[in-house]
Amino acid sequence: MQRLYEKIAMDILRFITAGSIDDGKSTLIGRLLLDTGNIKNDILESVKAGKENGDVNLAFITDGLRAERLAGITIDVAYKYFTTHQRKFIITDAPGHFHYTKNLVTGASGVDAMIILIDATIGISMQTLIHSMVASFLGIPNLVVAINKMDLAGYDEAVYSLLKTEYNQIAEQLKLDNITYIPMSALEGDNVTSPSVNMTWYKGDNLLQYLEECKTSELGENGNLRIIVQYVANGFIYGRVVSGMLQTGSHVNINGSGINAAVKTIFHNYIEVNEATAGHDICLVLETDQPVNRGDILTNVNDNLQYTNEFEADLCWLDEASELELNKDYKIRIASAEVTGQINEIISKTVVDSSINYDSNEPISVNEFARVSIRTNNKVAFDNFNQIKETGRGILIDRDTNNTSGALILR
Amino acid sequence: MNHLDVLESEAVYILREVAGQFKNPVLLFSGGKDSTLLIHLALKAFYPLPMPFSVMHIDTGHNFEEALSFRDSLVKQHNLQLVVRKVEDTIKLKNLEEPGGKFPSRNALQSYTLLDAISEFQYDAIIGGGRRDEEKARAKERIFSVRDASGAWLPHNQRPELWDLYNGQIHADEQIRVFPISNWSELDVWQYIKQEKIELPSLYFAHERQCIQFNKRLVAMSEYIMQDAADVIITTSVRYRTVGDMTCTAAVESTARTIDEVIDEISASMLSERGETRMDDQISDAGMEDRKLKGYF
Ligand SMILES: Nc1nc2c(ncn2[C@@H]2O[C@H](COP(=O)(O)OP(=O)(O)OP(=O)(O)O)[C@@H](O)[C@H]2O)c(=O)[nH]1
Numbered sequence: 040m041q042r043l044y045e046k047i048a049m050d051i052l053r054f055i056t057a058g059s060i061d062d063g064k065s066t067l068i069g070r071l072l073l074d075t076g077n078i079k080n081d082i083l084e085s086v087k088a089g090k091e092n093g094d095v096n097l098a099f100i101t102d103g104l105r106a107e108r109l110a111g112i113t114i115d116v117a118y119k120y121f122t123t124h125q126r127k128f129i130i131t132d133a134p135g136h137f138h139y140t141k142n143l144v145t146g147a148s149g150v151d152a153m154i155i156l157i158d159a160t161i162g163i164s165m166q167t168l169i170h171s172m173v174a175s176f177l178g179i180p181n182l183v184v185a186i187n188k189m190d191l192a193g194y195d196e197a198v199y200s201l202l203k204t205e206y207n208q209i210a211e212q213l214k215l216d217n218i219t220y221i222p223m224s225a226l227e228g229d230n231v232t233s234p235s236v237n238m239t240w241y242k243g244d245n246l247l248q249y250l251e252e253c254k255t256s257e258l259g260e261n262g263n264l265r266i267i268v269q270y271v272a273n274g275f276i277y278g279r280v281v282s283g284m285l286q287t288g289s290h291v292n293i294n295g296s297g298i299n300a301a302v303k304t305i306f307h308n309y310i311e312v313n314e315a316t317a318g319h320d321i322c323l324v325l326e327t328d329q330p331v332n333r334g335d336i337l338t339n340v341n342d343n344l345q346y347t348n349e350f351e352a353d354l355c356w357l358d359e360a361s362e363l364e365l366n367k368d369y370k371i372r373i374a375s376a377e378v379t380g381q382i383n384e385i386i387s388k389t390v391v392d393s394s395i396n397y398d399s400n401e402p403i404s405v406n407e408f409a410r411v412s413i414r415t416n417n418k419v420a421f422d423n424f425n426q427i428k429e430t431g432r433g434i435l436i437d438r439d440t441n442n443t444s445g446a447l448i449l450r
Numbered sequence: 451m452n453h454l455d456v457l458e459s460e461a462v463y464i465l466r467e468v469a470g471q472f473k474n475p476v477l478l479f480s481g482g483k484d485s486t487l488l489i490h491l492a493l494k495a496f497y498p499l500p501m502p503f504s505v506m507h508i509d510t511g512h513n514f515e516e517a518l519s520f521r522d523s524l525v526k527q528h529n530l531q532l533v534v535r536k537v538e539d540t541i542k543l544k545n546l547e548e549p550g551g552k553f554p555s556r557n558a559l560q561s562y563t564l565l566d567a568i569s570e571f572q573y574d575a576i577i578g579g580g581r582r583d584e585e586k587a588r589a590k591e592r593i594f595s596v597r598d599a600s601g602a603w604l605p606h607n608q609r610p611e612l613w614d615l616y617n618g619q620i621h622a623d624e625q626i627r628v629f630p631i632s633n634w635s636e637l638d639v640w641q642y643i644k645q646e647k648i649e650l651p652s653l654y655f656a657h658e659r660q661c662i663q664f665n666k667r668l669v670a671m672s673e674y675i676m677q678d679a680a681d682v683i684i685t686t687s688v689r690y691r692t693v694g695d696m697t698c699t700a701a702v703e704s705t706a707r708t709i710d711e712v713i714d715e716i717s718a719s720m721l722s723e724r725g726e727t728r729m730d731d732q733i734s735d736a737g738m739e740d741r742k743l744k745g746y747f
Contacts, residue, residue, distance in 0.1 A: 441619035
């Protein structure tokens with residue numbers, strides 16, 4: 040047997056469970072943790088409470104707040120961890136209720152995969168649509184549609200096929216691709232960590248197999264150089280290479296501004312190195328008199344980084360307390376840069392109801408999506424999200440409340 | 451990148467965000483493994499410069515000797531700026547009631563001392579070693595966790611936190627608690643300690659100790675707990691999985707004397723880290739949640 044202290048060649052997969060209230064998200068996570076041996080005895084004891092027969096209440100494993108346990112629903116995102124011999128997994132258990140969609144957006148940002156659960160006995164709901172919209176907005180690279188509670192639908196292939204066809208139409212509308220469908224019973228464990236004996240008609244991977252093989256989002260070493268500057272002190276520039284690579288002696292450009300500087304020294308991991316690539320947190324010394332500040336993006340010379348004060352973006356509004364106000368000053372944060380700016384036009388609004396349609400006349404309030412045009416007081420550097428994610432996304436901060444009021448995708 | 455590289459990178463990025471966004475951050479350091487890990491990460495994050503924050507110990511007075519001397523030697527080795535504030539002084543100053551009982555833990559009182567120190571030094575960001583897999587209330591907390599003027603966590607109204615765009619904007623009387631190692635498990639911490647050859651207090655490795663057996667737990671004999679004639683006292687080989695207040699941290703029976711043996715032992719353990727060692731979480735199902743509502747880390 041391989042010993043765990045020798046086992047450090049694992050990578051990390053981050054995934055989120057979504058779906059309407061009671062579709063079985065918390066139960067699924069409980070099941071995954073239990074079946075992979077990742078629940079310790081004392082925790083197991085504490086979740087037996089509330090069940091007369093001493094059965095485990097799988098959903099209790101993730102609901103962390105007293106109010107959540109009392110109400111039996113998930114309000115905010117909870118993070119859970121488990122490892123198999125392949126990987127370390129970070130699970131985000133997100134709330135299903137419409138009211139808490141903004142928390143789902145928090146949990147879904149930065150995941151490699153989303154699992155959308157659909158209750159086979161109920162079918163596609165409003166929440167299924169909204170969560171699919173979130174997946175589409177955030178550009179989540181891998182999607183699983185889990186048709187759950189198949190035990191209550193007689194493990195019937197026809198039920199599964201019908202839902203699959205219905206969901207495919209939504210996927211097309213939302214331009215979602217890379218979808219895997221799995222028929223499942225989270226409660227009974229069918230197709231969660233082992234193949235289902237009740238659904239031999241299903242030939243695909245079970246969920247755990249899928250998760251162990253699913254591609255993680257790696258930063259692109261072959262892309263154009265991007266260094267996000269986070270902190271500068273005494274001429275030492277601290278930041279992360281999020282794309283491409285750099286070498287000592289080469290030249291970098293500051294914010295696509297025409298100002299170039301030679302790379303004198305690179306520090307990484309307590310030593311001086313000659314080269315750094317995407318994923319490395321580095322400290323740089325440049326040969327230049329030009330100031331480099333937090334918020335700057337360093338690129339190769341003659342790069343196509345955008346540096347402007349007028350642009351469009353996809354927006355999701357996250358603030359319960361206020362609606363989006365046109366022409367109001369907000370703080371706009373893109374990578375580490377922070378500028379003051381205004382939304383000067385709502386180009387279109389996405390309304391998710393029984394179907395998905397577009398209408399631009401309503402104000403934008405919490406949990407809603409729109410395409411907007413933005414003007415900033417000072418220029419800001421960014422990329423198209425579809426090319427380089429890390430420099431193509433942002434948040435909008437309310438200057439009075441300091442709340443994170445909106446999520447921005449620049450594409 | 452393997453999982454340790456990813457976790458390290460995430461923590462380094464967060465620590466640099468703190469330096470970039472705040473005027474006066476502080477890192478909480480107790481001499482325990484998680485805060486020692488934080489110091490290691492902070493030194494790495496800002497190399498070749500020294501780390502740009504001071505470190506603070508909220509001292510309950512019920513310390514393990516080994517943790518205190520380790521704290522002081524690490525501070526000396528890296529030339530850190532250490533601030534110590536004592537729960538004992540807060541008790542006197544505020545006329546608080548000393549906890550009673552057999553294991554009189556000052557753990558909950560730490561929040562008062564912490565909040566006083568935060569206002570004394572005007573800290574705007576407080577970096578802590580909390581991990582989400584430790585406890586179910588912690589599992590819900592953001593990386594940048596906004597606390598109101600009274601230091602209280604507002605679990606029902608947490609700020610959205612997207613990608614790694616941590617929003618550190620606060621009003622004058624608020625503070626942010628920052629948790630750079632949120633996504634680390636106990637096993638990750640130990641694998642990383644092995645990889646980076648990080649020194650720890652000897653408490654974390656098996657040693658002979660005189661303990662009282664209480665509720666299936668082993669509590670070290672010390673001047674801080676009340677001994678009874680009925681106590682079952684045994685001397686046995688133990689180690690600590692977590693190190694906190696001597697009165698509320700239990701030892702575990704162990705013969706693991708090396709890092710590899712410790713890693714083997716925790717991977718095989720059927721009990722969670724806090725479940726096995728913390729007396730304070732056992733009190734109620736929402737023990738941690740309640741303390742966090744009152745300003746606890
Ligand atoms: N029969 C059957 N019941 C299920 C299955 N999955 C979940 N359930 C039940 O459905 C109910 C809701 O499950 P939860 O896991 O709490 O649902 P959730 O999606 O996490 O709900 P929220 O947290 O409120 O968003 C519970 O009573 C579960 O036992 C399944 O596969 N089959």
